Amino acid sequence: MKHLKPGRTDALVIAIVAVVIILAIVGWFLFGKKKDEPTPVVEEQTQKEELVETLPDPEPVVIETVDAEPVLIDTHEVEEYEPQKFHDPVALMAQVKTTVSSQDVGSFFKIVNKRKLSEQQLEKLEEFIEKSDGLELTVREVGEMEINRLARWAISYAGSEDEITFDVKRLTDGLWVVENVAVQSSLPTIDPTQSGIEVQADSLTVADRFVKALLEQDFPLALRYADADSISDARVASLCIMFEEGEYELRKRKPLRSLFQRNGIAAYTANVQATDGAENGQFGLTLERSSDDEPWLVSEINLDQLLDDYIQRVAGGDAYYTPLVKNPEGGDTLALYFEFNEGQLTERAKRQLQIIAKLLKADSSKKLTLSGHADAIGSDDYNNKLSLNRAENVRSYLIESGIDDQQIRILAFGETKPRRDNTTDIGRRANRRTEIYLDF
Numbered sequence: 001m002k003h004l005k006p007g008r009t010d011a012l013v014i015a016i017v018a019v020v021i022i023l024a025i026v027g028w029f030l031f032g033k034k035k036d037e038p039t040p041v042v043e044e045q046t047q048k049e050e051l052v053e054t055l056p057d058p059e060p061v062v063i064e065t066v067d068a069e070p071v072l073i074d075t076h077e078v079e080e081y082e083p084q085k086f087h088d089p090v091a092l093m094a095q096v097k098t099t100v101s102s103q104d105v106g107s108f109f110k111i112v113n114k115r116k117l118s119e120q121q122l123e124k125l126e127e128f129i130e131k132s133d134g135l136e137l138t139v140r141e142v143g144e145m146e147i148n149r150l151a152r153w154a155i156s157y158a159g160s161e162d163e164i165t166f167d168v169k170r171l172t173d174g175l176w177v178v179e180n181v182a183v184q185s186s187l188p189t190i191d192p193t194q195s196g197i198e199v200q201a202d203s204l205t206v207a208d209r210f211v212k213a214l215l216e217q218d219f220p221l222a223l224r225y226a227d228a229d230s231i232s233d234a235r236v237a238s239l240c241i242m243f244e245e246g247e248y249e250l251r252k253r254k255p256l257r258s259l260f261q262r263n264g265i266a267a268y269t270a271n272v273q274a275t276d277g278a279e280n281g282q283f284g285l286t287l288e289r290s291s292d293d294e295p296w297l298v299s300e301i302n303l304d305q306l307l308d309d310y311i312q313r314v315a316g317g318d319a320y321y322t323p324l325v326k327n328p329e330g331g332d333t334l335a336l337y338f339e340f341n342e343g344q345l346t347e348r349a350k351r352q353l354q355i356i357a358k359l360l361k362a363d364s365s366k367k368l369t370l371s372g373h374a375d376a377i378g379s380d381d382y383n384n385k386l387s388l389n390r391a392e393n394v395r396s397y398l399i400e401s402g403i404d405d406q407q408i409r410i411l412a413f414g415e416t417k418p419r420r421d422n423t424t425d426i427g428r429r430a431n432r433r434t435e436i437y438l439d440f
């Protein structure tokens with residue numbers, strides 16, 4: 001075997017290494033570079049672009065425009081209303097009276113939120129203020145809906161059938177503001193299909209008008225506010241009599257105070273005083289309605305506290321010497337009293353009969369029964385004649401007042417139906433009477 005020479009061996013090794021390097025480079029170009037280049041992705045993108053170019057152009061969207069009038073914003077109306085506040089309702093209403101008297105409508109609407117008024121109410125309000133120019137205004141408190149928190153006041157002037165009512169509210173900081181305002185007729189429209197007033201009047205309005213009718217001795221109108229199924233004519237008439245004889249008037253402050261108000265039922269205390277302001281009395285009123293479509297009507301009158309005051313001031317402390325008594329057959333009866341051995345009417349009895357005459361004149365279909373009575377002094381025959389004479393004198397007075405005699409019937413019982421013991425002066429005084437029974 002021949003040995004290579006050292007020079008030739010080195011040359012061969014170099015040649016082999018060079019061949020290996022050349023093969024590696026060729027392999028990188030053939031395989032490595034082909035793996036890294038994204039040739040298929042480029043072709044796919046080209047196909048997508050060609051597809052998009054073949055789609056038809058979309059139809060243009062046409063938007064129609066309408067010319068509109070510009071919206072005008074009254075910055076005064078959208079401005080937040082900040083009510084003027086007062087320390088008490090008296091000060092508030094004094095300021096209201098000043099603004100109305102001076103025809104200062106701008107200042108008026110700083111107290112009253114104009115936006116709470118309907119257009120009709122706003123017209124009536126502005127008309128009221130305009131017509132009151134130069135006239136004396138009267139401000140009165142109507143009553144409370146919530147004790148010491150929500151009250152109603154009214155302002156009016158002589159010759160007007162309308163008045164403005166203000167519901168004033170006490171805020172949490174103790175100051176008072178006007179919550180609501182309305183212009184309403186002081187002479188309500190009577191719905192002929194109902195015994196009461198218009199449906200929209202709330203319970204406080206009805207209670208106020210009922211009491212005012214009693215104080216003005218307008219017995220027929222008072223009856224229209226009362227539920228005929230619950231309130232007897234005699235009870236309403238007795239209130240008229242007590243108001244007239246006791247010379248009562250509504251108290252200036254808090255004349256009506258709400259006791260409670262629930263669905264379909266409300267109760268008030270009516271506060272009255274003698275015209276000289278020396279004495280105070282009160283009575284209770286309950287009002288009810290069966291639905292929102294029915295008017296509020298007085299369904300109960302509690303006279304206990306008023307009778308106590310009346311007895312002390314008018315009846316000389318005699319609890320039985322009152323105009324309202326219970327009829328043994330049921331219901332209420334009015335009583336007229338006579339002096340000992342007398343059949344002639346006293347001036348007091350005549351005043352009471354004038355009220356009864358108004359009732360009978362208002363409804364010719366109404367009738368009444370007069371029953372004469374006497375105490376036990378004297379014979380039975382004498383007392384029978386005396387009791388008949390008392391009843392006949394009452395009837396004669398009513399006829400002279402314009403009442404048809406066909407509306408009246410009379411009975412005489414002598415001493416047979418005493419109300420109190422005939423052995424005492426007080427008892428005999430209560431037995432000398434003529435009773436007027438209205439509900440039969």
